[in-house]
Amino acid sequence: MSGRNVTIILVAVLGLFVLSNSLYVIKETERGVLLRFGEVVDPDITPGLHFKVPFVNNVRKFDGRVLTVDSQPERFFTQEKKALIVDSYAKFRVADTAKFYTATNGEESRAMGLLSQRINDGLRNQVAVRTIQEVVSGERDQLMEAITAQLDVVARDELGVEVVDVRVKQIDLPPDVSESVYRRMNAEREKEAREHRAQGRELAEGIQAAADREVTVISANAYRDAEQIRGDGDAEATRIYADSFNQDPEFYSFTRSLRAYQDAFQGSGDVLLIQPDSEFFRYLKDPKGGS
Incomplete structure (x- = not known):
């Protein structure tokens, strides 16, 4: 290779080197300042392609985003x-x-x-x-x-x-303070829980007492009504019996004597000591009940 060609190549390489160090790009997301020997000469370079003097100017780029x-x-x-x-x-x-x-x-x-x-x-x-x-x-x-x-x-x-x-x-909270706060909060919550439980027990006892009182009142009223109905029924039965027996008193006396005989003689080991002329044997001696 001749000396001329070597010179041309060296000049071309040097030119490319100078050109590459003379051009720079500022992106849209970047901010930059142009320096000349460390002194700021352009504090706000706009985005795009720019030219600088090699070895004299220097460019510092910063991120312009948040x-x-x-x-x-x-x-x-x-x-x-x-x-x-x-x-x-x-x-x-x-x-x-x-x-x-x-x-x-x-x-x-x-x-x-x-x-x-x-x-x-x-x-x-x-x-x-x-x-x-x-x-x-x-x-x-x-x-x-x-x-x-x-x-x-x-x-x-x-x-x-x-x-x-x-x-x-x-x-x-710091760990030491957090522990004391936790203990205080825990104590406050336990106190509040005890108060709620006490109120709940008091309310439950009140409800239970009211229910027991209501049961007692209902039972008493029911017993009173039952006794009144039973008394009215007994009175009505007595009246009906009285009316029936008043229609034939002799028949009533006869049936009552038969029931007395049945009750007296139904046991096998019973012993009765009665006078033969007793009223008890009235219908045994005479079916018509004559004395």
Whole structure:
């Protein structure tokens, strides 16, 4: 190969190298800054194909999408000096590329660490002015809105990022406090259960007493009605017997004597000592009952 051809090849390779280092692309999901010897000359490069001077300019690209920083659970104290373990996260995105690059050197991990510290500081301040009831349920939404607005101002000014949202994932009591709270809640529930059982027994006894009283009243009324009906029946039977026997008193006397004989002589071992002229033998001596 001649020296001329080698020179042409070297020039072509050098040209390709220079061209490849002169062109760069910023995607729609990216944000970028153009540097010249480390100094920011273009703080917000638009998406597309761009040109830079090799070895003079440098481009730093950042993720322009919404990112998530997941903070570690921290212990905070409420207004009543009660400890809570709060686990939170935040959504943010790069708003000012120049400030973001200056504050974090373009490192997302560093930005997340700094933002996490500010989230914890903001949460500590917000929790400190609220009671445990307000933090857990009463003003939880207001707390997140307040910390989001406050943190967004600080993050824009110091880190060049926009805080989209801050959310509390979980609020727990510390293990030592949780155990004492559990014991207190258990004691309260047991006390409440005993009260309910006592009220239930009292109500059951009242119902049982009312039922027993009702049974006694119903039984007494039924016995009274039965005795009254039985008395009316006996009176009616006596009247019927009296009417029947008054129609023929002699026949009544005869049948009564026969029943007396039957009752007296039905036993095999009975012995009667009676005078022969006794009234008992009246119809035995004379079928007509003559004396």
